[in-house]
Amino acid sequence: MTDKLTKTGAAVAEPVESGKNAPSDAFLDVRDLKIHFPTDDGLVKSVDGLSFQLEKGKTLGIVGESGSGKSVTSLGIMGLHTVGQYGRQKARISGEIWLNGRELLSADPDEVRKMRGQEMAMIFQDPLSAMHPYYTVGHQIVEAYRVHHPVDKKTARKRAVELLDRVGIPEPAKRFDNYPHEFSGGMRQRAMIAMALVNNPSLLIADEPTTALDVTVQAQILDLMRDLQKEFGSAVVIITHDLGVVAELADDILVMYGGRCVERGPAESVFYEPQHPYTWGLLGSMPRIDRDQTERLIPVKGNPPSLINIPSGCAFNPRCPYADVPKGGITRTQRPELAPAGDRHFSACHMPQEERTRIWTEEIAPKL
Amino acid sequence: MEPLLKVTGLKKHFPIKKGLLQRQTGAVKAVDGIDFEVLPGETLGVVGESGCGKSTMGRLITRLLEPTGGTVEFQGTDISHLGVGGMRPFRRDIQMIFQDPYGSLNPRHTVGTIVSAPFKLQGVEPEGGVKKEVQRLLGLVGLNPEHYNRYPHEFSGGQRQRIGIARALALKPKLVVADEPVSALDVSIQAQVVNLLDDLQQELGLTYVIIAHDLSVIRHVSDRIAVMYLGKIVELADRKSLYENPMHPYTRALMSAVPIPDPRRRGAKSDRILLTGDVPSPIAPPPGCRFNTRCWKATDVCRTDEPPLVELRPGQRVACHHPENAESLTIPAARQSVEITKAPEPLAKETASEKETPAAPQTPAEKETPAEPEASGPAAAEDDAPKA
CATH class of the missing domain: 3.40.50.300 (P-loop containing nucleotide triphosphate hydrolases)
Known part of the structure; x- marks a missing residue:
């Protein structure tokens, strides 16, 4: 590994178990991407299990606040997490990134280098x-x-x-x-x-x-x-x-929070039927130029989490106004996985979907 | 109502010095003659692209800079050339919130020291002691009063932006000038601070001048809005008229350029006006209307005569020879002035604007000297005749 790194300076570090799975049909297929940075204060989990696909000719929009891992993801796909002078900033990357049928994380850095800029x-x-x-x-x-x-x-x-x-x-x-x-x-x-x-x-x-x-x-x-x-x-x-x-x-939107995807789906359904309380918060925080609305905005309370200390369970739970809604025995420390919430629409929230749809249509949407 | 702040013909030119003797060779005309008033209790929003002079304007009315010309009157007193001592009593009434919450707080001072600095400088002893007052202020802006020593x-x-706000409010000012108060913040935090400013205004009866480049934020917070372009106010109107019936072509273009967060409106791209080129240099602004190099309606008049800021509709002041949405003008004098300037026959107008657009992108080349009118000479000559 080390000699490879010195050759190109690119840290395609520790591809844990990639290459095992079948190549993907999608043009760009990111599977369970994790990018962690060891620091003196602890492990910064900038991206912590991100998956998405993208077809040719389509546009994926990744939204999120600063520190949600958006940029780290993009640099990760490009293979641009370089090794620091003393190897201290070496990123720990795992998962798979398939581009056009080729896996990038397990590929030879020289190969990746040839693709960078070209493909x-x-x-x-x-x-x-x-x-x-x-x-x-x-x-x-x-x-x-x-x-x-x-x-x-x-x-x-x-x-x-x-x-x-x-x-x-x-x-x-x-x-x-x-x-x-x-x-x-x-x-x-x-x-x-x-x-x-x-x-x-x-x-x-x-x-x-x-x-x-x-x-x-x-x-x-x-x-x-x-x-x-x-x-x-x-x-x-x-x-x-x-x-x-x-x-x-x-065409598609992916909402990131605390290094993970909380919601993903076609642009229209993310804007009109958002399924995650964080997305509601983003929509409510936004002053609109197309409406003459001067009532108070509905911001998300609190601050974005530190990536060293991501809250256990749903990363959004300390700020979530619906964290106390009973969810059938699911505790706060269990992490919600992305689950289908409509046509090509996924959301990671413990609340039952009917409940979320009700909250959105009755409580949130009228106020926006 | 007596205006709280009255600005007349305000100018700020920053000299450009060159050579061994540091002779002045030119000036950056950051603010070049603006007039407006701020009434007590209202929020005046100031928008414009970078380099239009909005921040300089903010620093002039707070007297962090001394104007080159014109006057700033605060409650009837001319403060435009007061010295440090002369300004001191006014500093209590005029406070500023800065854009960068990282650069505007001294890293070696605790929050307590920062927020209590205004008391020390003004020699004010608040009721119940400084510490108690600072903690009350921290609570007021939504911070934990126990964080006094952090x-x-x-x-x-x-949170830092909140500290900046607490400091600005310490002396119970009448006017708060906020220069891009939320642009460095994330969306969700931005909304918190916007709401906070709103609450504080209602609670304390503050008057705001909010400077921002984000038209959505400005629409949300302001009662009246001034649109600036190259050191001038091109349009000044109340929120509703400005957003629903913009009259200056620049205002219209600016508003149509903002992406609307609604994927279903994506098809509505047709009503977007794409301006060509960049903002000209404020060192040598174009003669006549400053927007003429990028304006699709520009005619000869625009290139020679500077349009004054006149009230075309009640409460809507516009500086343009060919305003938009002008059909329904109610003020007869205004209608007349518009019609008169509209006089040049439409044919010449079209050819002229076509010629102008391809030439526009050249303007950003900064070295263009005052010789510019001659450079565009051939084009002007074809339109035959103002000189002859």
């Missing part, structure tokens, strides 16, 4: 820190292309200019030679997208792609991402805390 |  690419939140300030934007895109394609610089440059043009950068041939700081925030994010798409990846992970941008620019970028997905047909995972962005782009 | 790092982001 899966990522768009980061802050393009200014994701780009190298000493190299021109064009140079960085060309580099990303030439790593995977044995072409000369001229061809690569042509390809880069073509993509810069596609993502809506005016005068791409001229802007090719600009440095990242010479671009505005929106343009930089466009360049990031061009860089991610230069190899035509089939999986695109966007981690808070518009959080750092102004609304008018955000609208441009969301529009661009939607068009590009249609054009390239890739599978997109979009990670955000903004339910508006998710509603805009995602 | 340090800021022991609190989460939302």
Whole structure:
């Protein structure tokens, strides 16, 4: 293991029992993914048993608050949990990640490295820190292309200019030679997208792609991402805390809390028939631009849990207003598993489904 | 009603100095002539994109910055150029809540010290002693009064923001200016703080100026809203008119850009207005209406004459030559002024706007000098004639 790690710096650490199960039909299939970080204070369970599938041409939106494990998941899929200088930050990863019939966690890091950029690419939140300030934007895109394609610089440059043009950068041939700081925030994010798409990846992970941008620019970028997905047909995972962005782009929604998935389903049913009290809390916390509502918001009380000390049982139970509803002998320390709650809709809650549907339709929905 | 705060022609230009002698070569016109009033008990929301000058405006009315021009009157007293000592009595009445709950609290001071600092600085001895008052304040903002001796790092982001609020409320201010009070917080915590601000306003009769970039939050908290663009207020109206009948094209574009958290409305993309390009540099704002480089309605008038902020509907002030939703105007004078400026024949208008859009993305190149009108000369010349 260690020599593999030094070769690439990628920590695809301790794939416990992966490779045993049959390859998956789904394009991206994440099974029971766990990413834990040992620290001096204890084991940080950033992702603790996450499973989902995603088909080509579809968009999955992962929502959750900071510290819910959204970004760690995306870096995990990309195989980007690097080993710290003294190996201290080595992530403990287990589970399986199947991409296009190939398991990534048990694969040779060199293989994964070849796939990274080529088959899966990522768009980061802050393009200014994701780009190298000493190299021109064009140079960085060309580099990303030439790593995977044995072409000369001229061809690569042509390809880069073509993509810069596609993502809506005016005068791409001229802007090719600009440095990242010479671009505005929106343009930089466009360049990031061009860089991610230069190899035509089939999986695109966007981690808070518009959080750092102004609304008018955000609208441009969301529009661009939607068009590009249609054009390239890739599978997109979009990670955000903004339910508006998710509603805009995602086919499916996965709600994360405390490193686990609490609810997953088609966008419409998650918004209209949410089945988990945390999702209700998120919807109730959100001021709406499309309604003239000035009554109090209905926030989730308390604070998100520490990932070192995740509450036993349902991670949400200390904040859950329905934690005391009797659940037929199930105690607080039992952990709810994801159970079907409708068509392709899953939710992890101990409350009986009829009860949840009743609470949502009678108590929560009218107040939103 | 007497306004609590009255701002007239407020300006703040930050000088740009270059060379050995540090001569001033230009200025960032962060705030460039704005007027508004804040009535007692109301909440004025200020929205705009980054760089529009909303935070500078907040720092000017709290007098953390000295204005370059114009006046700030608080309860009838001009405070725009008061010194440190002159400002001190007013500091009790005007308080600020900052955006970053990490940067705005001294990490080496306990919560007790932080919240009691205003008493010390103002020489106020609250009833029942400082400690008791601080604990009451902590309770008021929803913190445990026993956490008096803890340090800021022991609190989460939302709790720290509450500490900041407790500190701002310590001296029972009349006006609280909150600069992005919730943008650093998670959704669920954001809602808690919004509710808290709401409760405190009702309990203590506070007046708020809330600066934020999030239009949903602003819609939720404000009574009246000012929309800023490049150092100017482009529209100032009550919440209902602004959100239901925006009159400035920029307001409309801004609102249509916000993603609606409703997957069934995804098809309604058609009424979204996508603005091209970026906000021009405040060092050399475009002549005429500042929005003309990105506006789909811009005509020659917009490129030469700056539209004044006029009341087009009762309670709705707009700075635009060609306002939206203008059919139902009730104020005759306003209608007249709109019609007059609408005069140029529609044909020329369309060609002009088409020409303008592709040129727009060039503007962000920051080096563009005041020579800009000449640079766009050829396009203007074809529309024949203002110069000739």
